Amino acid sequence: MKIQMLGTGSAFAKTFNNNNALLKIDGLTLLVDCGITAPKALHELGYNFNDLDAILLTHMHADHIGGLEELAFQMKFIYKRKPILYLADTLVAPLWENSLRGGLQQEENETLEDFFEVRPLSEGQAQEILPGLKLELIATRHIPNKPNYSLLFNDFFYYSGDTTFDPDLLDSLVNSRGVRVIFHDCQLHAPGVVHTCLPQLLTLPIAIQQHVFLMHYGDDQPDFIGHTGQMTFIEQHRIYDLDDLTIPEKGL
């Protein structure tokens, strides 16, 4: 299984694209989140929307769903097929009613299902979403009272999405569930009110930090290279083999 980040930036970053990913397994491609910058980022990497085998969403912010209107229109009018859309059951109604309906709906009775093959997921119930790719949604805290999810793929790869700091969850993932690779959002400056901030991540035990790769960071990320403990910044557009991601040895 390989991953290529379309972007590794925070919602307000301008030198990095939105934090969206391509997960590739056995020739199939899953788009994880589709933010405002995703259409252009896909194009720049040589992809079109028809190259995607499915789309998976973590939550409703524009840096994670803002590219879906263009994707839906291109799939309908250019490629003439409905893309598979995985999302938590709690997100289905808000995605249509509070976000996409305003732009996509042209006939009064049109719904999300007219544009996507919608596949709702239940939190905590792992299922195979593409051949060889198992996903479990883990509910995490981001914005109070709004549904938000982290992703656990094939029992070993944890993708935090946007989340506040949850060291107990990270401990249980690594020490009880055998997670080997953690892609974690990383707001570079404290306080981490709706995100996890770097000073919080630096309090993790070294044995956990060694599994952590940092994403969703701000434009001043270059200032922090070498100041992330045992954790490593993920670079956008670089392809990482998740089955063989060496844990970097760093001096303490």
Ligand SMILES: O=c1ccn([C@@H]2O[C@@H]3COP(=O)(O)O[C@H]3[C@H]2O)c(=O)[nH]1
């Ligand atoms: O209560 C709030 C809600 C939002 N925000 C900002 O808006 C951004 C929306 O996208 P994001 O979730 O990647 O990051 C969020 C933050 O940068 C915030 O600072 N406090």
Ligand SMILES: [Zn+2]
């Ligand atoms: Zn975000």
Ligand SMILES: [Zn+2]
């Ligand atoms: Zn968010």
